[in-house]
Amino acid sequence: MREITYLEAVREALSQEMRNNEDVYMLGEDIGVYGGAFGVSRGMIEEFGPERIRNTPISEAAISGTAVGSALTGMRPILELQFSDFITIAMDNLANQAAKIRYMYGGKGTIPMVLRTPSGSGTGAAAQHSQSLEAWAAHIPGLKVVQPSTAGDAKGLLKAAIDDSNPVVFYEHKLLYKTSGEVPEEQYSIPLGKADIKQEGTDATIVATAMMVHKSLEAANLLSEKGIDVEVVDPRTLVPFDTETVVESVKKTGRLLVVHEAVKFGGIGGEIASIVAESEAFDYLDYPIRRLGAAFVPVPYNPVLEKASVPSVEEIVENIQEMVNYQS
Amino acid sequence: MNLKLPEAVSTEKLTELYEQMWLIRLFDEKVDEFFAKGKIHGTTHLAVGQEASAAGVCALLDDSDKITSTHRGHGHCISKGADTRYMMAELFGRETGYCKGKGGSMHIADLKKGNLGANGIVGGGFAIAAGAALTSQMKDEGYVVVCFFGDGASNEGSFHEALNLASIWKLPVIFVCENNQYGMSGSVNDMTNVSDIADRSASYGIPGSVVDGNDIFDVMQATDEAVRFAREGNGPSLVECKTYRWKGHSKSDAKKYRTREEEKQWRDRDPIRLMKEKLIEAGHFTEEDAEDIKKKAVEMIEESVQFALDSKEPDVSTLLEDVYAE
Ligand SMILES: Cc1ncc(C[n+]2csc(CCOP(=O)(O)OP(=O)(O)O)c2C)c(N)n1
Ligand SMILES: [Mg+2]
Numbered sequence: 001m002r003e004i005t006y007l008e009a010v011r012e013a014l015s016q017e018m019r020n021n022e023d024v025y026m027l028g029e030d031i032g033v034y035g036g037a038f039g040v041s042r043g044m045i046e047e048f049g050p051e052r053i054r055n056t057p058i059s060e061a062a063i064s065g066t067a068v069g070s071a072l073t074g075m076r077p078i079l080e081l082q083f084s085d086f087i088t089i090a091m092d093n094l095a096n097q098a099a100k101i102r103y104m105y106g107g108k109g110t111i112p113m114v115l116r117t118p119s120g121s122g123t124g125a126a127a128q129h130s131q132s133l134e135a136w137a138a139h140i141p142g143l144k145v146v147q148p149s150t151a152g153d154a155k156g157l158l159k160a161a162i163d164d165s166n167p168v169v170f171y172e173h174k175l176l177y178k179t180s181g182e183v184p185e186e187q188y189s190i191p192l193g194k195a196d197i198k199q200e201g202t203d204a205t206i207v208a209t210a211m212m213v214h215k216s217l218e219a220a221n222l223l224s225e226k227g228i229d230v231e232v233v234d235p236r237t238l239v240p241f242d243t244e245t246v247v248e249s250v251k252k253t254g255r256l257l258v259v260h261e262a263v264k265f266g267g268i269g270g271e272i273a274s275i276v277a278e279s280e281a282f283d284y285l286d287y288p289i290r291r292l293g294a295a296f297v298p299v300p301y302n303p304v305l306e307k308a309s310v311p312s313v314e315e316i317v318e319n320i321q322e323m324v325n326y327q328s
Numbered sequence: 329m330n331l332k333l334p335e336a337v338s339t340e341k342l343t344e345l346y347e348q349m350w351l352i353r354l355f356d357e358k359v360d361e362f363f364a365k366g367k368i369h370g371t372t373h374l375a376v377g378q379e380a381s382a383a384g385v386c387a388l389l390d391d392s393d394k395i396t397s398t399h400r401g402h403g404h405c406i407s408k409g410a411d412t413r414y415m416m417a418e419l420f421g422r423e424t425g426y427c428k429g430k431g432g433s434m435h436i437a438d439l440k441k442g443n444l445g446a447n448g449i450v451g452g453g454f455a456i457a458a459g460a461a462l463t464s465q466m467k468d469e470g471y472v473v474v475c476f477f478g479d480g481a482s483n484e485g486s487f488h489e490a491l492n493l494a495s496i497w498k499l500p501v502i503f504v505c506e507n508n509q510y511g512m513s514g515s516v517n518d519m520t521n522v523s524d525i526a527d528r529s530a531s532y533g534i535p536g537s538v539v540d541g542n543d544i545f546d547v548m549q550a551t552d553e554a555v556r557f558a559r560e561g562n563g564p565s566l567v568e569c570k571t572y573r574w575k576g577h578s579k580s581d582a583k584k585y586r587t588r589e590e591e592k593q594w595r596d597r598d599p600i601r602l603m604k605e606k607l608i609e610a611g612h613f614t615e616e617d618a619e620d621i622k623k624k625a626v627e628m629i630e631e632s633v634q635f636a637l638d639s640k641e642p643d644v645s646t647l648l649e650d651v652y653a654e
Pocket of ligand 2: 478479480506507508
């Protein structure tokens with residue numbers, strides 16, 4: 001199959017949907033001729049024009065609020081925040097309006113909007129441009145939260161997010177933009193709430209998100225050389241969460257390591273670990289559940305410190321080895 | 329005092345300011361160079377072409393006065409008295425840098441010199457500046473605060489909230505807009521519906537003025553008035569400096585949103601050259617003196633690079649330090 005980059009997959013999903021649905025439009029800072037902070041929308045204003053690729057002032061609160069208002073009244077806005085850190089400024093409209101309107105109004109109205117935004121560290125952009133704040137959004141009933149890790153997933157999940165009648169926060173990882181993968185040319189949808197087993201295995205389960213899926217796969221490779229057979233599960237969406245796939249995997253392997261780039265304390269990993277601990281898989285555990293996440297610090301600028309702040313392939317390997325070797 | 333006339337300021341002070349203008353330019357050009365070579369990582373925003381607003385504004389501030397800066401903050405930092413060696417070390421991520429290598433270009437702060445910090449969040453400085461001015465007012469400390477911000481930042485909600493609050497409390501803060509015509513790719517003409525950002529001051533009942541941001545004397549004159557106004561307890565004001573960023577927004581910018589002709593027009597109004605011409609004309613120094621002053625700046629930047637390169641990377645054990653105060 002054809003291979004394209006994650007960035008191109010996102011752009012293709014956006015473009016194909018815009019060709020088919022007049023109600024879909026995009027708004028955000030510098031998404032016009034500049035092509036967006038990371039170049040995702042490059043070329044789109046030329047195709048769709050400034051009415052549908054709307055360059056906004058630097059006004060995240062107005063961007064998210066305008067999206068809510070237009071979604072409530074029949075449009076399907078896709079807004080881009082240049083860095084997911086700036087969700088702080090858009091958050092009121094997201095958390096207090098978009099997420100709650102339908103429920104507060106007793107089931108009236110829908111907010112079909114997608115907030116796309118790059119997250120994660122590894123670019124040396126320091127503390128205000130590198131965070132992984134997905135757990136914030138996941139904590140708000142009414143929002144859906146997506147974190148694709150591959151080009152193919154990005155395209156299909158974005159289509160599903162745009163089709164969804166609810167506000168969806170769609171986190172794209174900066175370091176994944178340039179990675180390539182197989183992506184069908186036609187439009188397709190990957191349902192929200194369906195995890196993907198990126199690699200099958202029997203000795204231990206790693207549940208990992210975004211960039212950490214790739215580090216976990218790398219670790220799994222190294223571990224297989226040592227005779228340890230790891231299953232890597234990518235939930236792909238945090239809300240809704242595919243409990244079944246994760247629980248089934250842990251029942252099979254008896255060990256669970258959760259890995260994410262977000263700060264470990266208060267991160268989504270705690271939720272995933274709890275979901276498993278509360279499930280029937282608990283009885284199958286041969287070793288206590290472990291989690292890896294970023295250190296409890298803002299993301300530092302220096303590349304050595306930055307790297308040290310997030311889980312590494314070596315740490316994943318070490319943890320799985322300890323968990324598996326314990327039994328023998 | 330009419331600061332627009334170079335005669336009104338001492339040769340000594342003007343020599344210092346002229347050197348500072350070069351320090352700002354050369355610092356940023358050096359950063360640009362190391363970025364291109366991959367020796368500095370992350371991101372950076374250069375203020376080449378905008379030297380006069382940083383130098384001109386800070387020329388009117390005392391050591392006790394404070395500033396809040398922006399993502400494009402190297403110039404503010406230098407003008408508020410920072411040591412370019414520690415700045416360069418920070419950009420190289422070294423332990424000797426202003427932020428021990430943890431902040432980088434967008435977060436350089438020098439609290440001792442009254443620089444409350446650059447900011448990676450556009451519009452992040454408005455309310456912080458108001459807060460620092462509130463301290464001055466409540467403790468009767470007499471200092472004023474300058475809040476540097478861009479044309480684009482004036483479209484953030486925090487602009488409105490902070491200016492309104494500062495105006496009703498009569499806080500000693502000067503909001504200095506460096507209108508370089510663009511916020512990233514967004515032209516100020518497309519992104520606002522007023523002809524001058526200074527027009528917005530009317531909404532808060534505070535004075536607003538527009539100056540030629542490439543003419544350091546024009547900047548100094550307006551700042552002098554605004555600083556007096558604040559020191560006398562009259563509250564905030566807004567000074568808009570019209571200027572232009574010569575380089576791209578940040579590291580990769582094809583600058584498709586503006587024309588090369590427009591760039592040339594602004595480059596022809598080089599703030600450093602304009603200053604030099606006025607100073608030579610007013611008899612403060614000669615062309616050779618100007619060259620000597622520039623040479624000093626060149627040497628300082630070279631020394632700063634060497635200092636950075638000779639400095640150590642922070643130890644990994646420092647990762648967890650400084651999250652909380654003891
Ligand atoms: C809250 C927030 N939104 C967006 C950005 C991304 N961004 C960084 S600088 C910039 C442009 C700022 O324009 P302006 O205020 O005019 O300052 P200039 O860059 O021209 O100096 C943008 C959009 C950011 N850092 N913070
Ligand atoms: Mg600007």
